[in-house]
Amino acid sequence: MDPATLGMLLFIISEIMVFGAFFTAYFFIRVVGGAEWPAEGDHLPKLIAGFNTAILVSSSFTLHYAQEAIRKDNRLGLQLGMVATFLLGLTFLFIQINEYVHIGFSPQDHAQGTIFYGLTGLHGAHVSIGLMLLAFVTIRSFRGHYSSGHHLGFEVPGIYWHFVDVMWIVVYLTVYII
Amino acid sequence: MTARLRAPGLPRAGFFLVLGTLFCAAIIIAAREAYGFPVFADGGITTKAQNAILLLSLLIAPLWFLIGLGAFDYWFYWAAGKKERAEDHSGHGATSWTDYFRVNTDHKVIGIQYVVTSFFFMMIGGLLAMLVRAELAAPGSQFVDANAFNGLFSVHASLMIFLFIIPVFAGLANYVLPLMIGAPDMAFPRLNALSFWMLPIAGIMMTASFVAPGGSFSTGWTAYAPLSTSAPLGQMFFTIGVQFAGVSSIATALNFLVTIITMRAPGMSFWRMPLLVWANFSTSLLVVIATPFVAASQFFVLFDYALGFNFFRPEKDGDVLMYQHVFWFYSHPAVYIMMLPGFGIISEILSVKSRKPIFGYRMMAFSLLAIVLLGFTVWAHHMFVSGMQDWIRIPMMVTTAIIAVPTGIKIFSWLATLWKGVLHLDTPMLWALGFLTMFTLGGISGVILAMVPMDIYVSDTYFIVAHIHYVLYGGSLFTIYAGVYYWFPKMTGRMFDERLGKAHFWLTFVSFNATFGPMHLVGVKGMPRRVADYAEEFAAWNLFISLSSFVLGLSTLIFLYNMVSSWRGGPRASANPWRAFTLEWQVSSPPPIFNFDRIPTVVGGPYEYGVPGHVHGIMEPAEEARPKQAAGASSAEEGV
Ligand SMILES: [Cu+2]
Numbered sequence: 001m002d003p004a005t006l007g008m009l010l011f012i013i014s015e016i017m018v019f020g021a022f023f024t025a026y027f028f029i030r031v032v033g034g035a036e037w038p039a040e041g042d043h044l045p046k047l048i049a050g051f052n053t054a055i056l057v058s059s060s061f062t063l064h065y066a067q068e069a070i071r072k073d074n075r076l077g078l079q080l081g082m083v084a085t086f087l088l089g090l091t092f093l094f095i096q097i098n099e100y101v102h103i104g105f106s107p108q109d110h111a112q113g114t115i116f117y118g119l120t121g122l123h124g125a126h127v128s129i130g131l132m133l134l135a136f137v138t139i140r141s142f143r144g145h146y147s148s149g150h151h152l153g154f155e156v157p158g159i160y161w162h163f164v165d166v167m168w169i170v171v172y173l174t175v176y177i178i
Numbered sequence: 179m180t181a182r183l184r185a186p187g188l189p190r191a192g193f194f195l196v197l198g199t200l201f202c203a204a205i206i207i208a209a210r211e212a213y214g215f216p217v218f219a220d221g222g223i224t225t226k227a228q229n230a231i232l233l234l235s236l237l238i239a240p241l242w243f244l245i246g247l248g249a250f251d252y253w254f255y256w257a258a259g260k261k262e263r264a265e266d267h268s269g270h271g272a273t274s275w276t277d278y279f280r281v282n283t284d285h286k287v288i289g290i291q292y293v294v295t296s297f298f299f300m301m302i303g304g305l306l307a308m309l310v311r312a313e314l315a316a317p318g319s320q321f322v323d324a325n326a327f328n329g330l331f332s333v334h335a336s337l338m339i340f341l342f343i344i345p346v347f348a349g350l351a352n353y354v355l356p357l358m359i360g361a362p363d364m365a366f367p368r369l370n371a372l373s374f375w376m377l378p379i380a381g382i383m384m385t386a387s388f389v390a391p392g393g394s395f396s397t398g399w400t401a402y403a404p405l406s407t408s409a410p411l412g413q414m415f416f417t418i419g420v421q422f423a424g425v426s427s428i429a430t431a432l433n434f435l436v437t438i439i440t441m442r443a444p445g446m447s448f449w450r451m452p453l454l455v456w457a458n459f460s461t462s463l464l465v466v467i468a469t470p471f472v473a474a475s476q477f478f479v480l481f482d483y484a485l486g487f488n489f490f491r492p493e494k495d496g497d498v499l500m501y502q503h504v505f506w507f508y509s510h511p512a513v514y515i516m517m518l519p520g521f522g523i524i525s526e527i528l529s530v531k532s533r534k535p536i537f538g539y540r541m542m543a544f545s546l547l548a549i550v551l552l553g554f555t556v557w558a559h560h561m562f563v564s565g566m567q568d569w570i571r572i573p574m575m576v577t578t579a580i581i582a583v584p585t586g587i588k589i590f591s592w593l594a595t596l597w598k599g600v601l602h603l604d605t606p607m608l609w610a611l612g613f614l615t616m617f618t619l620g621g622i623s624g625v626i627l628a629m630v631p632m633d634i635y636v637s638d639t640y641f642i643v644a645h646i647h648y649v650l651y652g653g654s655l656f657t658i659y660a661g662v663y664y665w666f667p668k669m670t671g672r673m674f675d676e677r678l679g680k681a682h683f684w685l686t687f688v689s690f691n692a693t694f695g696p697m698h699l700v701g702v703k704g705m706p707r708r709v710a711d712y713a714e715e716f717a718a719w720n721l722f723i724s725l726s727s728f729v730l731g732l733s734t735l736i737f738l739y740n741m742v743s744s745w746r747g748g749p750r751a752s753a754n755p756w757r758a759f760t761l762e763w764q765v766s767s768p769p770p771i772f773n774f775d776r777i778p779t780v781v782g783g784p785y786e787y788g789v790p791g792h793v794h795g796i797m798e799p800a801e802e803a804r805p806k807q808a809a810g811a812s813s814a815e816e817g818v
Contacts, residue, residue, distance in 0.1 A: 003365045003440045010432045014470050021474030021504050025489060028500035035495040107487045111495040114488040118481070139259040153262060 008156045012163045015126070019167060022119050026174065029111045039112045045099060046176050052095045053172050056127075059088035060165045063158055066141075073148045075141070082138040085161070089131050096124055116175060123164070123171050130164045133157035186248025187280055198242025202234040229391065229411050233484055236418045240379045248281045249372045265367045271771045281375065283367035285356050286769065288374050290669060292349025293662070295374075296342045299381045301734075303337035306330050308731050313710060315724035317717050327710035328396030329412070333384060335399035336416060339516070340423040341381040343654050347519035348373075348430045350661050351458045353669055355434065357762035357769060358452050360443025360778045360795065365436040369429050376426035380419040387415030398708060400509070403490035403501040407482040414483065417476045424473045427515075431465035434458050443761070443795070445780035450794075452760045452784040453542055457522025460546040464511045464518070464553065472508035475501060499566055506557035514553045516650060518546060520657030521588060524610050527664050528592050529785045530758045531607040532599025536785040538591040545584035552581045562630055563637045571630050578628035582621065589618060605679030606756075609660035612687050616652025620645060623698065638708070641701025647694045659683075659737070666744070667751030671768045674748060678740040685733040692726035759794035760784050 030037055038044070066081025100117070107117040137157050140146065146154050182189045210217045210227055217227050244250060256262065270284040271277070278291055310330050313320050322330065356364055364370045387394035392410025395401070399416075406413050438459050442451070451459075478501065481487035488494035490501055529536040536542060558566065558574040592614060601607065623645040627633050636642065659682075666674050696719050701707075705716045712720065754763040761778055762769070778795045786792040 001440065003436050006439060007366065007432055007436045010435055010466055014428055014432070014466050017467055017470035018474055021471045021507075024504055024507075025474075025478065025497075025500055028497040028503070029489075029495065032500075033495050033497050039495075107481075107485070109488075109494075111488040111491070111497070114481070114494075114496070118478075118487070118489070136257045136259070139257075143259045145259070145262075 002152065004152055004156045005159065008159050012160070015163065019122065022115070022122055023174065026115045026119060029115050033111065035111070037112070039105075039110050044116070044176050045103070048095070048099065049172060049176050052092055053168060055088055055095070056092045056165050056168050059085045059092070060162055062088060063161055067154065067158060070146050070151050070154060071148050078141050078146065079138075082134065082141050086131065086134045086138055089127060089134060093124065093127050093131070096120065119171055119175055123168055126164050126167065130161045133160060186246070186251055188247065190248070191243045191246035194242040194246025195239055198239035199235045201242070202238050203231045206231045206234055232411065233414055236383065236414060240422060243379065244372065244375055247375060249375050252368055267363070267367075267772065281371045283363075283371050284771070285352050285364045285367065285370060288370050289349050289353025291374050292345055292352055292377070295378055295381070296346035296349060299337045299341035299385075300346075302385055303334050303342060304731055304734060306334035306337070308728065310334060311724040311727040314712070314720050316721065317712055317714055319711065322710070324710045325393060325396055328708065329388065329394035331708060332396050332398050332416070333387065333394055336384050336419070337381065338650070339399055339512070340420060341377065341384065343516045343650065343658070344423070344427055344512075345377050346658055347461070347516070348427065350523070350658070350665065351434065351454070351519060352430070354665055354762050355455060355458055356437060356441070357765070357773055358455055358760050359438065359441065359446055360761050360774060360780065361437060361441035362772050362774065364433050365441055366433050370433055373426045373429040373433070376422045380423035380426070383415050383419035383422070387412040390415055400505060401476075401479065403479055403482065404498060406479050407490055414480070417479050417483070420476050421473055424469050427465050428469050431462035434462040435466065443778050443780055449540065450780055450783055453525035453536065453539070454519070454522035456543045456546055457518045457525070460550045461515055461518045463550055464515050468508045468511035468515070468554070471504050472512070475504040475508070478504070499561070499564060502561050502564055503557070506560045507554070510557040510560065511553040513649070514549055516654050518549065520613070520654050521546065523657045523661040523664070524592065524613055526760065527606050527610040527660055528595050529787060530756050531602045531604070531610070532596050533602075533787045534595055534599040535783075535787060535789065536591070537594035538587070539783070539785065541587055542591055545587045548584040549581065552577060552584070556581060559628055559633070562633045575628055575630050579625060582625050585621060589614070605674070605676060605683060606660050606664040608680065608683045609656050609663065612683065613653060613656035613660060616648055616656060616690070620648030620653055623648060636701055638706055639701040640697040640705045640707050643707050644694050644697035644701055647697070651694070652690060662741075664756070666741070667755050668762055668767050668769070670745045671751055672744050672748035673751045673755065674744040675740050678736055682733060682736040682740065685736065686730060689726050689729040689733060693723055693730050696723055759787070759792070761795045764795055764797055
C-alpha cells in the first residue's frame with residue numbers, strides 16, 4: 001500500500017479512538033451517572049441537525065465527483081467538485097455555530113451540556129481541519145496540480161474528509177437521536 | 179542578526195516563542211476586555227488575566243516555537259500550492275554537534291537526539307528522586323513541606339514515564355529499526371523530525387512547572403480528577419505537556435508502522451524480521467490505539483479547569499470515576515508501551531550473546547501481539563478500591579492474571595535460548611540477564627497485585643512503589659542500558675569502556691535491589707506511598723533505602739562518564755563487533771549517510787547463530803544476489 005494512504009488510515013484509527021474516549025465520557029454521564037435525560041427543557045433541534053447532516057453527507061458525494069473527474073483528467077469537474085465540497089462543509093460549520101448560539105444551554109450548565117458541546121465541538125474541530133485540507137487541495141487544483149496519473153495529494157485529504165462525514169453520522173445518531 | 183532570525187533554526191524559534199506569547203497575551207486581553215472581565219488593576223495586569231495568558235501560551239506558544247524552528251516549513255510550502263517536493267535527504271547527517279540542534283530529517287540523527295534528550299530528562303527525574311529519598315531518610319519534615327514533596331514525586335514520575343522511558347525506546351528504534359529492515363530512512367522523515375522536537379517542549383514544560391504560581395503539579399503522574407481540576411496553575415504544565423508528548427508519540431508510532439509495513443528490503447518477510455522490529459510494531463499499535471485516550475482525558479481536565487466544564491463535577495452530574503476509566507484505558511497499555519520495545523532489545527542481545535538461535539521465534543512474535551490484545555482488557559485493576567461497580571473486579575483480575583501467560587512464554591523462551599549456549603558475559607549481556615531476573619520479580623509482584631484481596635490490602639502502600647520500580651527500573655531501564663551499550667558502537671563508531679560498563683552494572687544491580695527490595699516489606703507493613711512523613715517504626719528501613727538510593731544515583735554517573743568519554747575518545751569500533759547477523763551490523767559503524775550503499779537482500783532468518791554457513795542478508799540488490807545461471811536465464815528472456 002502507498003505510505004501516505006496507510007499513514008492516513010492509521011491516523012484515522014487514532015482519531016476514532018479520540019472520539020471513542022469522548023463517547024465513553026458521554027455514556028458514563030448518561031448511563032452510569034443516571035441523571036434525568038435530557039435535562040429539563042433542553043431538547044435538541046433534531047430536524048435542523050438532520051438537515052445539516054444531509055448537507056455534510058452530500059459533500060462526500062461532491063468530493064467523490066471531483067475524484068472521478070480527475071481520474072478522467074476533467075479539470076473543470078475537479079475544480080467544481082472541490083469548490084462545492086468546500087462550500088458545503090463551510091455551510092455545515094456555520095449552521096452548527098448558529099445552533100450553539102440558539103440552543104439555550106451552555107457547557108457550564110450541567111454535564112449534559114458539557115458532553116454535548118464536547119462531542120459536537122470535537123467534531124467541529126475536525127471539520128475545520130478537514131476544511132483547511134480541502135482549501136489546500138482546492139488551491140492546488142486551480143494551480144494545475146493533479147492529473148489522472150498523479151492525484152495522491154488529493155486522495156489522502158479526501159479520505160480524511162470522508163472520515164469526518166462518517167463520524168458525524170455516528171455523533172448525530174448518538175447525541176441527537178438515541 | 180536579522181538573517182539569523184529569518185532562517186529556520188533555534189534563534190528564529192526563540193524569537194517566534196516570544197511573538198507567540200505576545201500573541202496569546204493579546205488574545206486574552208482583547209477577549210477579557212470584550213466580555214467585560216477586569217484586565218488591568220493598579221498599574222499591572224490582574225492575576226486572573228496573567229494566569230489565563232500563561233495557560234494559553236502553554237498551548238499555543240510551542241507551536242510558534244516549532245514554526246520558528248522550521249519544523250513546518252515544508253508543509254507551509256505545500257499548503258501555498260507550490261510544487262510537491264519529495265524529501266531529498268539534503269539535510270541528512272550531522273557533521274558537527276550544532277547539526278543536532280536543528281530540524282534534521284535523518285533518522286540516525288533523530289535517534290541520537292531522542293536518546294540524549296531523554297537521558298537528559300532522566301537525570302532531572304533522577305535528581306528529583308534523590309530529593310524525595312532525602313526527605314524520606316528520616317520521619318518528620320526535613321527540608322521540603324508536604325506540598326513541595328508531592329510536587330517532587332509527581333514531576334519525577336511524569337518525566338521518567340513521558341520523557342524518558344517512552345521516548346528513549348522510540349529513539350533507539352528510530353536509529354536501528356530502519357537499518358534492521360534494510361530501509362534508507364523512516365517513511366516520513368519530516369514528521370519524524372517534528373515528533374522529536376515536541377519532546378523537549380513537553381519536558382521543559384513539566385520541569386518548568388516548579389516556577390509556576392502555586393508550585394508544580396502535585397497530583398502524581400495520574401492526575402486524578404477532581405484533584406487536578408481544582409489544583410493551582412502548575413497542574414496545567416502537566417495537562418498540556420502530556421498533550422505534546424502524546425502527539426509526538428502517536429506520530430512516531432504511525433511512522434514506525436508505515437516504515438515496517440512498506441519499507442522492508444526485498445526478502446525481509448514478516449517472519450524474517452528481527453524481534454526488535456516485531457516489538458516496535460506491537461508497541462506502535464498500542465500507541466496508535468491507546469494514546470488518544472490519555473490525550474482526551476487531559477482535554478477533559480483542561481476544559482473543566484479552564485472553561486468551567488462539568489466532566490468531573492458531581493454536583494452538575496459529572497462522573498469522577500470516568501476520569502480513571504479513560505486514563506487507565508491508556509495507562510495500562512502504556513506499561514506495555516514501556517516494556518515491549520525492551521523485550522525486543524533483550525531478544526536481540528540474548529541470542530547474539532549466547533550464540534544460539536532465539537527459542538520459539540514465532541511464539542515470541544505471537545506473544546507480543548497477544549499482550550497487545552490482552553492489554554486492553556485489564557485497565558480496571560488499577561481501580562479495585564476506587565468505588566467502581568464491584569462486578570468489574572473479578573473479570574479484570576482474571577484477565578490480568580492471563581497476561582502472565584504470554585509474558586511467561588517470553589521469559590521461558592529466553593531461558594531456553596540461553597540453555598547450553600556459549601554465553602558472552604559482557605556489559606550488554608549482563609544487563610540483559612539482570613533484566614531477566616529483576617523483571618521476573620516485578621512480574622511476580624504484579625500477579626500478586628492482580629489478586630483483588632491482596633491489592634486491597636497493599637493499595638497505596640510502598641508495595642506498589644516497589645512493584646512499579648521492579649518492572650520499570652529493573653525491567654525497562656535495564657533493557658535500555660542493555661540496548662544503549664549494545665548499539666553504542668554502531669551509533670558512535672566507538673567502543674565503550676568494558677570495565678566501567680561492568681562496574682556500572684554491578685553497582686546498579688546491588689543498590690537497585692537494596693533500594694527497592696525493602697520497599698516490599700515496609701509496604702506490606704502498611705507504610706503509605708506519596709506521603710512526606712511516616713511512622714517511627716519504618717525509620718530504620720527508610721534510612722537504609724535512602725542510602726542505597728544515593729548509591730544507585732551515583733552509579734548512573736559511571737554510565738554518563740563512560741558514554742561521554744568513550745564517545746569522545748574510545749577505540750574505534752569495527753562494523754560488527756558482536757558478530758551479529760541483523761542488517762544494522764553489516765554496514766560500517768557509524769552507518770553511511772544513506773544507510774546502505776546498495777539495497778540489501780534478505781535470504782534467511784535473523785537469529786540462526788551457530789548454524790554453519792547461515793546468511794541473513796546479502797549486501798547486494800536482489801537481481802545480483804541470485805545465483806549466476808538464473809541471472810543469465812532472466813537476461814536471456816529479456817533479450818527475447
Ligand atoms: Cu495496569
